[in-house]
Amino acid sequence: MSAGSLLRALVRRPVLALALAIIAGVFACALLAPLLAPYAPDDQIFDGLSLDGAPLPPSAQFLLGTDTLGRDLLSRLIYGARTSLLIGLVANGTAVMIGLAVGVIAGYFSGLLGGVLMRFTDLMTAFPALLLAIVLAALLKPSLWIVAMVIAMVNWVQVARIGYTETRSLSERDFILAERAMGAGNLRILARHILPHLVPTAIVWGTLGIATTVLLEATLSFLGIGVQPPQPSWGNIVFESQSYFQSAPWLVFFPGLAILATALSFNLIGDALRDLIDPTQRGRD
Amino acid sequence: MALLLARRLLQAALILLGVAAITFVLLYALPADPAVLLAGRNATPQTVANIRHQLGLDLPLPVQFWNYIVHLLQGDLGRSFNQKTAVAPLILARLPATLTLMAAGIAIEVMIGLTLGVIAAVRRDGAIDRLVMTLSFVGVSTPQFLVALLLLYVFAATLGWFPMSGYGTPAHLVLPAVTLGILGAGWYARIVRSAMIDVLGQDYVRTAHAKGVPAARVVLRHALPNALLPVIAMIGIDIGQFMSGAVVVEAVFGWPGIGQLAWQAIQQVDIPIIMGVTLVSALAIVLGNLLADLIAPFIDPRIRAG
Numbered sequence: 001m002s003a004g005s006l007l008r009a010l011v012r013r014p015v016l017a018l019a020l021a022i023i024a025g026v027f028a029c030a031l032l033a034p035l036l037a038p039y040a041p042d043d044q045i046f047d048g049l050s051l052d053g054a055p056l057p058p059s060a061q062f063l064l065g066t067d068t069l070g071r072d073l074l075s076r077l078i079y080g081a082r083t084s085l086l087i088g089l090v091a092n093g094t095a096v097m098i099g100l101a102v103g104v105i106a107g108y109f110s111g112l113l114g115g116v117l118m119r120f121t122d123l124m125t126a127f128p129a130l131l132l133a134i135v136l137a138a139l140l141k142p143s144l145w146i147v148a149m150v151i152a153m154v155n156w157v158q159v160a161r162i163g164y165t166e167t168r169s170l171s172e173r174d175f176i177l178a179e180r181a182m183g184a185g186n187l188r189i190l191a192r193h194i195l196p197h198l199v200p201t202a203i204v205w206g207t208l209g210i211a212t213t214v215l216l217e218a219t220l221s222f223l224g225i226g227v228q229p230p231q232p233s234w235g236n237i238v239f240e241s242q243s244y245f246q247s248a249p250w251l252v253f254f255p256g257l258a259i260l261a262t263a264l265s266f267n268l269i270g271d272a273l274r275d276l277i278d279p280t281q282r283g284r285d
Numbered sequence: 286m287a288l289l290l291a292r293r294l295l296q297a298a299l300i301l302l303g304v305a306a307i308t309f310v311l312l313y314a315l316p317a318d319p320a321v322l323l324a325g326r327n328a329t330p331q332t333v334a335n336i337r338h339q340l341g342l343d344l345p346l347p348v349q350f351w352n353y354i355v356h357l358l359q360g361d362l363g364r365s366f367n368q369k370t371a372v373a374p375l376i377l378a379r380l381p382a383t384l385t386l387m388a389a390g391i392a393i394e395v396m397i398g399l400t401l402g403v404i405a406a407v408r409r410d411g412a413i414d415r416l417v418m419t420l421s422f423v424g425v426s427t428p429q430f431l432v433a434l435l436l437l438y439v440f441a442a443t444l445g446w447f448p449m450s451g452y453g454t455p456a457h458l459v460l461p462a463v464t465l466g467i468l469g470a471g472w473y474a475r476i477v478r479s480a481m482i483d484v485l486g487q488d489y490v491r492t493a494h495a496k497g498v499p500a501a502r503v504v505l506r507h508a509l510p511n512a513l514l515p516v517i518a519m520i521g522i523d524i525g526q527f528m529s530g531a532v533v534v535e536a537v538f539g540w541p542g543i544g545q546l547a548w549q550a551i552q553q554v555d556i557p558i559i560m561g562v563t564l565v566s567a568l569a570i571v572l573g574n575l576l577a578d579l580i581a582p583f584i585d586p587r588i589r590a591g
Contacts, residue, residue, distance in 0.1 A: 123304065126300045126567050128528070134551060138551045218430075222430045249438050253431075256431030256435075259431065264427075267426050
């Protein structure tokens with residue numbers, strides 16, 4: 001696909017173009033935070049609070065207002081993009097890898113090993129995921145990496161099921177049987193013929209899953225058991241200012257909007273990728 | 286049918302046993318020691334040891350697990366570390382609040398979802414259709430706390446139409462139920478739309494149109510009932526989700542349901558309550574799916590025959 005036809009395709013789908021622009025913006029914020037942020041994220045600015053110590057609403061000096069400690073909200077949101085994307089990429093990348101490994105092994109070695117792995121996956125489906133994440137995050141000492149691993153442990157299940165189904169149907173196809181008849185070993189078949197076919201699935205879930213991950217991180221941080229202040233995360237900004245939301249609604253609204261825009265964009269792009277890979281599903285669920 | 290039911294029940298029981306085992310292992314492998322927490326900061330090692338002995342935490346893990354399962358089979362979920370009462374009644378006391386919120390939330394989801402889904406399917410590729418498809422993603426991309434706090438800000442703090450938090454009157458129910466309902470409705474709309482598009486393309490629908498049946502009647506009486514199956518399945522999934530997944534909404538609105546109980550227990554490392562809630566939630570997930578499977582044959586007789 002040439003750049004021109006890609007551009008034309010995006011003009012026809014303005015929502016998708018907007019989603020791509022938002023993701024590009026979030027990546028830019030994460031990578032260039034020190035350049036883009038007008039203030040340091042944990043700088044308690046001298047005139048960042050009103051005379052009676054309340055956070056300031058959006059103004060020319062503080063574009064999105066200040067928080068309860070007089071820190072610039074815009075700067076905290078820009079640095080928060082780092083946290084969200086880092087956790088999104090690490091946690092979801094891990095989840096996709098675990099899911100694919102479990103799914104492919106269970107699908108390919110469909111005997112005892114496969115049976116055990118898939119029963120375990122079924123078990124995890126019956127596990128209340130949010131509750132599990134909350135329990136783990138609350139009882140372990142919360143840090144960025146712990147939060148990422150907790151999310152990965154909860155989110156691999158769906159990928160495992162899809163990977164399993166696809167591997168099952170692949171491994172009964174004629175070209176795999178032919179390979180095996182010609183003496184190819186399991187490792188070669190897996191690496192050369194099964195895994196490459198799963199790349200599209202991995203890309204779709206790698207994108208859709210980031211949305212789930214960003215939301216889960218925000219929820220855990222909102223409950224105070226995710227990323228810990230003063231390190232800014234979109235969820236913990238709301239957690240810190242929750243009790244002021246009546247007098248300073250911008251402290252809830254802007255971080256919430258950042259989470260919504262990011263998760264929505266990843267979902268829309270993931271959905272569009274799924275359509276590309278499997279056009280028969282276009283416009284379906 | 287009876288055999289199928291028996292098999293599904295056995296499967297459900299095995300899954301619950303597995304959930305119990307995983308929860309047990311997870312909670313006892315964690316660094317937080319409930320005996321130390323219970324004893325308080327100034328406790329002597331002797332006090333801690335006594336508490337550990339009282340709770341049976343000094344027994345070997347397999348013995349603890351065996352005791353746990355035996356009690357479980359007798360309907361005994363153990364005793365709360367902090368509240369010194371049995372866990373099962375604590376959870377039962379929270380059940381009405383959670384079930385009320387669940388019923389109201391699902392009702393809102395289904396009402397909005399059916400309406401939007403049917404309109405989108407009938408006017409396929411129109412403006413409403415495209416809007417519904419995008420909105421369905423907005424629903425699953427929005428953090429619950431954002432909607433909850435915004436609704437509180439507008440309808441409770443500013444307009445004063447509804448109370449800020451609490452439980453007891455229908456007015457208390459509105460905002461939490463609407464939070465859950467509008468966020469879930471988009472996905473229902475998507476499912477209804479997809480099922481309706483399938484059904485609307487079938488021959489019998491064309492026949493009905495050809496016979497001159499009014500369009501609204503074709504859609505609502507001929508097509509819609511056949512598109513309800515995925516909705517039932519979705520409600521089954523939702524029952525499981527709402528049992529534990531309403532932690533955020535219950536926390537924001539001070540709704541005294543199971544989610545709030547779990548949230549309080551987690552902060553106090555009250556392991557028996559956490560395990561109890563996890564098990565009850567898993568039970569709800571399994572039962573929700575089972576329920577959907579059992580209702581399906583009544584909606585679609587083809588499943589009964591097959």
